[in-house]
Amino acid sequence: IQRSPAVVVRSQTLMDVGFDIYSEAALARGITADTADMIVASIPFALFADQQRVLYRIIRDRDAGFYARLAASGFQLDFGEDDTGLMMKALRTASGYYIDVGASELIARGDIGVIAGHGVTGLTRDGLTLSDGRQVQADVIVACTGYQSMHETVAGIVSRQAADAIGHSWGLGSGVRGDPGPWQGEIRNMWKPTAVDALWFHGGNLALSRFYSRFVALQLKAGMEGIATPVWGRPGPVERAAP
Known part of the structure; x- marks a missing residue:
């Protein structure tokens, strides 16, 4: 049950495109983790959104097929209110994003089903009730609620x-x-x-x-x-x- 849209980025794509400064290749060039931390921290947040918007255009082009299959499965995708992607969501609200390490591929190929766009209004003896009145049977219910305030x-x-x-x-x-x-x-x-x-x-x-x-x-x-x-x-x- 997907309650709201989310940014999804493949872990390897994020490392290759977004966090290459922390890679083994960067270390070979003399950029240690401490140096990378300082470089990242030196970018003013006022400039960060524009930088991330460009980055996520690259990511969406690179993994266009993956995103098309994920959307076709019924999963609701977004890339933030202003298309700035995962990092800006993390910095602004710490919610609404997922770094994919395999689960999204299972959703895209139908191994994990998705019901999106409807909230949960109640629990029953053998499942739950959605906001549109549907009853969904379940053996186990796991609440993936994210970070707390x-x-x-x-x-x-x-x-x-x-x-x-x-x-x-x-x-x-x-x-x-x-x-x-x-x-x-x-x-x-x-x-x-x-x-x-x-x-x-x-x-x-x-x-x-x-x-x-x-x-x-x-x-x-x-x-x-x-x-x-x-x-x-x-x-x-x-x-x-x-x-």
Whole structure:
């Protein structure tokens, strides 16, 4: 049951076209993982969308046959509201994308069936009910719900007051659905002091975590040594409330 469209990119295509800077060939040219991380981080997010739009035109041309077969199976594809693809979805909303390692090929050739465009309204003893009234039988139901909101996680662990003081976490403020403005120019509330003292967010994939963990550590050490590390755009700190 596919509840909403998704960006799908083959893993090998993504490595060949999008992440070749992390390849063995790049390493042979002297581009280490640390160097690649710095190069990627040096691209302003304001320029990243245009770069990704060009990249996904190449990907769609390269794998046109794959996408045609996947769409013919009934799977709902998209490439983002502005055709910027997987990485911009990841940075903006952390949702609506899949790096294919084989499942999409099973869908394309009919080994895995797809029902798209209808939500689930209820469960029955032997399956579930769709929004169009259809009954679908199932032995096992697995809810693939993706990532949960960091904002709501804070509400559950710390308090609603703390969560509301911090506000939305993750996203760029691009104005697309799920990433409300205003434009931030950086990932919202990540790797820097937040509106709640001593509460930090550290999200992202391995590359982001590898690169930005050092700056989190440096800021924490600076705080312990009494060295100020002012942060652009940080609201006035509030006292952390009890859970």
